[in-house]
Amino acid sequence: MDAVFIGELVTVLFIIMAYSYLIKSNVLFQFVQSTYVGLGVGHSIVMTIKYFRESTMPSITAGNLLLLLPLVAGLLLFGRLKRDYLYLYRYPLAILIGVGLGLQLRGMFKANLIDQITSTMNITVEPTLNGINSILILIFVITSMSYFFFTARGSLNTSTTRGKLLDGVMKVGQYVLMGAFGAGFAASFIGRLAVFMDVLNTLITFFSKLI
Numbered sequence: 488m489d490a491v492f493i494g495e496l497v498t499v500l501f502i503i504m505a506y507s508y509l510i511k512s513n514v515l516f517q518f519v520q521s522t523y524v525g526l527g528v529g530h531s532i533v534m535t536i537k538y539f540r541e542s543t544m545p546s547i548t549a550g551n552l553l554l555l556l557p558l559v560a561g562l563l564l565f566g567r568l569k570r571d572y573l574y575l576y577r578y579p580l581a582i583l584i585g586v587g588l589g590l591q592l593r594g595m596f597k598a599n600l601i602d603q604i605t606s607t608m609n610i611t612v613e614p615t616l617n618g619i620n621s622i623l624i625l626i627f628v629i630t631s632m633s634y635f636f637f638t639a640r641g642s643l644n645t646s647t648t649r650g651k652l653l654d655g656v657m658k659v660g661q662y663v664l665m666g667a668f669g670a671g672f673a674a675s676f677i678g679r680l681a682v683f684m685d686v687l688n689t690l691i692t693f694f695s696k697l698i
Contacts (some may be wrong), residue, residue, distance in 0.1 A: 495693050523695055563576060
């Protein structure tokens with residue numbers, strides 16, 4: 488047996504053991520789970536040590552002493568391994584969470600608010616596909632936001648012309664939201680289905696070689 492066949496055999500066995508969880512939790516699935524986590528942790532540790540030797544240490548020896556601060560903070564994370572030094576672990580953890588949260592909020596604020604407002608207001612009034620799409624996006628944004636802003640239906644007098652118009656806009660916004668949620672769910676489902684089809688193709692290809 489060559490190395491390629493052994494690799495394919497191990498892959499197929501791990502796939503079968505992983506999907507055995509669909510029947511019930513068993514030793515085979517737990518073995519795959521532990522192996523996957525162990526390989527991930529081991530790979531991360533090796534890559535961290537490699538980066539430390541090839542990038543961090545040469546920079547520190549070259550005079551960039553500021554890198555000692557993240558190095559010390561990283562070492563303090565190992566205080567989690569002993570209860571007496573657990574308090575040391577909290578300081579770098581707080582820094583990691585604070586910095587990560589700040590960067591994430593900044594990115595979300597720009598991508599989900601500023602960029603979306605800019606693209607929504609970028610209307611192209613011309614008889615082209617881009618022009619029609621820009622107008623539809625503006626209409627969909629206004630109607631969906633109206634659904635959230637005017638959800639107090641009990642205080643809305645639908646007998647007047649203004650009330651009927653606003654109620655119709657809200658109804659369109661409701662359909663737009665349902666369509667967006669459905670499209671998001673479908674995209675997520677198709678992505679997972681594509682992964683499953685790739686796994687199934689791996690199994691079929693392997694067993695077809697044995698026949």
